[in-house]
Amino acid sequence: xxxxxxxxxxxxxxxxxxxxxxxxxxxxxxxxxxxxxxxxxxxxxxxxxxxxxxxxxxxxxxxxxxxxxxxxxxxxxxxxxxxxxxxxxxxxxxxxxxxxxxxxxxxxxxxxxxxxxxxxxxxxxxxxxxxxxxxxxxxxxxxxxxxxxxxxxx
Numbered sequence: 001x002x003x004x005x006x007x008x009x010x011x012x013x014x015x016x017x018x019x020x021x022x023x024x025x026x027x028x029x030x031x032x033x034x035x036x037x038x039x040x041x042x043x044x045x046x047x048x049x050x051x052x053x054x055x056x057x058x059x060x061x062x063x064x065x066x067x068x069x070x071x072x073x074x075x076x077x078x079x080x081x082x083x084x085x086x087x088x089x090x091x092x093x094x095x096x097x098x099x100x101x102x103x104x105x106x107x108x109x110x111x112x113x114x115x116x117x118x119x120x121x122x123x124x125x126x127x128x129x130x131x132x133x134x135x136x137x138x139x140x141x142x143x144x145x146x147x148x149x150x151x152x153x154x
Contacts, residue, residue, distance in 0.1 A: 023068045025122045025134055028059030031141065034090065034116045035067060039107040046074040048083050048107065055117065070136060082136075089138035090116050091145065116144025 032052035040047050054066045062068060070086070072079040087102050088095045090113050106113050119139040124132045 023066055025068050025070055026059055026061055027123050030120045031056035032118050032120050034113045036111055037106045037113050044073055048072045086138055089118060089140045092140040113144050117141040
């Protein structure tokens with residue numbers, strides 16, 4: 001490119017990751033089927049994201065068939081504990097059995113949790129900054145690799 005040529009406004013598009021924003025879980029009781037789990041790096045930092053298809057909903061704002069997201073931003077102190085709790089239920093193993101390799105395996109693109117169905121009770125709690133934090137209580141229902149011996153990848 002010469003000094004008289006203008007760089008395209010879209011020149012760096014190949015290096016970018018599409019937004020992962022979507023419908024968030026709101027307070028209610030749900031039956032959710034995992035669509036995908038992934039690790040993203042966005043403007044708010046690194047996050048673990050679980051996307052679900054709603055199979056049953058106790059919240060009239062979140063209809064059956066809606067795709068919803070649960071996000072744990074890794075900058076928050078509670079993130080790893082929340083991810084561990086989610087993975088323990090999604091894999092149907094004790095909390096003590098969850099290691100870093102489990103988290104890495106479910107966000108590596110192979111999508112091993114796809115089809116796992118979880119129950120979720122979501123509630124809102126206020127944050128110290130005046131925001132809202134969604135707390136989810138998970139329970140395994142069926143499907144996916146749960147119930148099988150879960151060994152971290154080598």
